[in-house]
Amino acid sequence: MAGVVKAPSGPQAPRASRAAVPAGYRRAGRRAVRVTAAAGGGFYLFLYAFDSVTAATYALFAAVALGGLSRIPGTGRQRAAVMxxxxxxxxxxxxxxxxxxxxxxSAVAGMLVVGFALAFLAVxxxxxxxxxxxxxxxxxxPCFPPYDPGSLGERxxxxxxxLGLLVLAEAFLFPERPEPSYGERVAAAARLAGHWARVLGAPPYALTAQDARAAHSAAQGLRPSRVPEPARPAGPxxxxxxxxxxxxxxxxVLSRLTRLGPPPAGSHGPGVLDAVARVTDETALRLTGEGTEVPGRTHEELARIRTALVTAPHSGTGPDSAPxxxxxxxxxEIVDATLALSMAATLAVHGRTAGAVASPGRFWYAGRRAPELWWHRLAGNVGRRSVHFQNAVRISLALAAARLIAGVDTLPHGFWALLATLTLTRTTVAETRVTVRQALTGTLVGALVAAGLLIAAGSDTTVYAVILPFVMLGAFTLGPVKGVGWTQALFTVVVSMVFAQLAHSTWQLAEFRLLEVLAGSAIGAVFGLLAWPRGAHDEVRRSGAELVREAAEIVVATVAAVVAGGLREPRATAPGHRSLQHGLILxxxxxAQFQREPDGAGRGVGVLRTGASSTDPDWQATLMMAHHTLWGSDRLLVPPPPPAGPDGPTVEPPLGREAAAxxxxxxxxxxxxxxxxSAAVDPGGDTPEAPVPLRDPTVAAGLEADPPDASPAYYVAVSWLxxxxxDLERITGTGKDGAAGPA
Structure with missing residues (x-):
């Protein structure tokens, strides 16, 4: 009948109801069920079946610690493996x-050392x-009363x-579908690069605007900020x-392909691009587990093509014309990036077994064992310029101070003061101030509710035992979604219900909770104010400025070597790379921390006046510029392997006088x-008053007026520069592509 709308029935209704619940609540609710089942199961088992207060306490807080307080990314089974x-x-x-x-x-000293070590795990x-x-x-x-080493077995x-119950709950309750791995994302980008290489290798030798947007989207999808935490390859x-x-x-590869124009008559092109396409296809298969060759015949063929491109003779006419x-x-550049992609994928799949065929410069980590790589990561972040080091110092000092105050003043529940310090201290003083205000408001509300329950129920532990699971479900569901105020309010009720079952408690328990959260948050706020109060705000500027300065030094050294005729001695990598690689770590x-801090993308971290417009720097483009500096310098200075055959490699002639100039x-x-x-990015640098163009306005692209004695090395150098x-235009937002270029 017209005008009658039928209500959904059968299996459609549950789908509609699930869709009505926001995804954040669904994820938090599933997690709350896991934590509540594990924590409550262990707590009730030991307290009511075995009459062990100590074991019950540790069973509950072990599950709450790694299930509720920790934020381990990934699916339930991935979290279970970490646990x-x-x-x-x-x-x-x-x-x-x-x-x-x-x-x-000894407790304070231990807190200082252990607090630093655990916080430094972020690296x-x-x-x-x-x-x-x-x-x-x-x-x-265990840092608080009762001081009873004899109960260590129960603890x-x-x-x-x-922890065992939590692992089982994470592994089997509400299993989750894993996110696509980073390798799968790279494989998809490699397939797309292979497709574009074939398109560019045949008439009309050009990508459409839609193709360029697809390549840009695929490249952006590999940025760490666009990848979910479980899929990020961030380990050492x-x-x-x-x-x-x-x-x-x-x-x-995608960036360079989108910039490749149609070939001049008789130039290199289709054969090279076809080899690029075959290597990227093979790489995609290897990353998805369908390819096994190490490193692959197509990789070796492309390496020979690279050598031929570098060592081909140059006459200056016909196919060797300037275009x-x-x-x-x-x-x-495309071939070099494709070879890097192929070798990196081989190492990612086959590990150290493929290290023997990797370049010792670009793939310096290929032959290293795991302890050495871990030490390299840890040592690279020891120093006041590392935000991981800053965070570890801040939290360890705050925890040690809280433990000292709790020990000297004999706070009745000093554990809560340290827990507040741990959970409420943030990387910036502004964020800490907001967090503390919300936490204290939530704790006050929770304390009032808990005091009312303690007065009403008195010593009847059955009431607390019945209420506890429901309050835990609410705390671990609403807290992650609604924020720190809700978390503190509900958690105050949770701990009150727990301690009321462990020992006789009065409404003053809620009062102690409020006072000690106030003490712990005040300590966290003080250390947040004293120790690097702006978080990564200034450090990201300093490290970015340092990267650009070190890149400039490599450009100067590389150009000097090219003009002089190349490196005097063979090297695994170009000079100056170690300092730039260390700068990249920092x-x-x-x-990464700057992205996690509130309003990190729009706080005005250094306005640049280096072009037609002023804008905040594109930090991702800054990192990519550093990598492009390293790769291009190696391309110019590190000689390729000699081609197969009795004649050996052709020696590249030095630049002529005009080309060198x-x-x-x-x-x-x-x-x-x-x-x-660099000066504009550095918080202590001097920004010029008037905009200065990045490119020479008298030369359209810097490539039109080629000297008569130009050699292949000249064109490679100019293309890199x-x-x-x-890249600098992307950083400053002054190029035609702005700051959102695909690289």
Whole structure:
């Protein structure tokens, strides 16, 4: 009948009801059920079946620590695997806390050392960083009365049961579909690059605007900020490093392909691009588990093509005309990035077994063992310029101070003061101030509710036992979605219901909770104010400025070597790379923290006046510029392997006088503009009053007026330098593509 709308029936109704619940509540609700089941199961088992208050306490807080306080990314089974690996460390921490707690000075010293070590775990990737707060709580818990080393067995047994129940709950309750892995994302980008290479290798030799947008979207999808935390290759191990390297190389291939124009008559092109397409296809198969060759025949063929592009003779006429040489330089960049993508993917899949065939410069990590790579990551972040080091110092000092105050003043529940310090201290003083205000408001409301329940129920523990699971479900569902105020309010009720079952309690328990949260948050606020109060705000600027300065030094050194005829001695990598690679470690960690801080993208972190418009820097483009500097310098200075055959490689002739002068002029300009951008980014630098164009306004692109003695090395050098100018335009937002270029 017209005008009658039928209500959904059958299986459609549940789908509609699920869609009505926001995804954040669904995720938090599933997690709340897991944590409540594990924590409540262990707590009730030990308290009411075995009459063990100590084991019950540790079973509950072990599950709450790693299930509620920790934020381990990934699916339930991925989190369960992390928790299993963390279990032995949790027993070590409980043991240390138990024996060090008997003296205030030893407890404070232990808090300082353990607090720093656990906070510094953030350098090892998102999963160790996510587990660190929970491990901190497991060390804090035994640091307070009763000081009873004789109960260590009960403590460890309770924690083992709580963690075991949590692992089972994470693995089997509400299983989740995993996010696409980073390798799968790189494989999709590699397939797309292969498709575009074939398109560019046949008439009309051009991508449509829609194709360019698709390539841009695929490249942007590999940026760490666009990848969910579980899929980010952020660890210090070989496979994670190789995956991250393959993502950078895939983005470089896509970027260079979208800038490749139609070939001049008789120039290099279709054969090279066909080989690029076959290598990217093979790489995609390897990343998805369908290819096994190491490194692959097509990779070796493309390596020979690269050598031919570098060593081909140059006559200056016909196929070797200036337009053809420019295209050859562009193809060399594409081939070089494709080879890097292929080798990085091989290392990511096959690990150290493929290390023997990797370049020792670009893939310096290929032959290193895991402990050495972990040490390299840790050592690279030790120093006041590292935001991970700053955060670890801040939280360890705050926790040690809180423990000292709790020990000297004998706070009745000093555990709560340290827990407040741990959970409410943020990386910026502004964020800490907002968080503390919300937390204190929530704690006050929760304390009033808890006091009312304690007065009404009195000593009837049955009431608290019935209420506790429902309050826990609410706390772990609403807290992550509604914010810190709700978390503190509901958690105050949770701990009141827990301690009311462990010992006779009055309404003053809620009062103690409020006072000690106030003390802990005040300590966190003080140390947030004293120790790097702006978080990554200034550090991301300093590290970005340092990156651009070091890139300028490499440009100067590389251009000088090219003008002089190349490196005097063979090297695994170009000079100056070690300092720039170390700078990348610091800049990437600062940028990652900057993204997590509130309003990190729009706080006005340094306005640049280096072009037609003023804008905030594009930090991702800054990191990519550093990588392009490294890769281009190696391309110019590190000789390729000799081709197969009895004749050996053709020696590249040195630049002629006019070509050398032109490369020197453009190199000086690029280095000068890098220093200009660096000064504008640096919080202590001097920004010029008037805008200065990045490119020479008298020369349209810096490539039109080629000297008569130009050689292939000239075109490779100029192509690299012009690409760096494009990177600077992305950083400052002054190019035609703005700051959102695909690289």
């Amino acid at each position: 299993l690996r963390a279990a032995p460390w949790s027993w070590v921490l409980i043991t240390l806390g138990t024996f060090l707690a008997v003296r205030t000075w 090892c990737g998102p999963r160790p960083a996510g587990a660190a707060p929970g491990l901190q709580l497991l060390y804090i818990l 460890l047994g309770g924690a083992a049961v709580g 191990g070989l496979r994670d490093r190789a995956l991250a390297h393959s993502g950078l190389a895939a983005r470089a 053809a040489q420019r295209r050859r330089a562009s193809l060399l 800049a990437e960690s600062a940028f 032109e490369v020197q002029r453009l190199g000086d300009r690029v280095a000068g503009r890098m220093l200009l951008v 012009d690409g760096l100018l494009s």
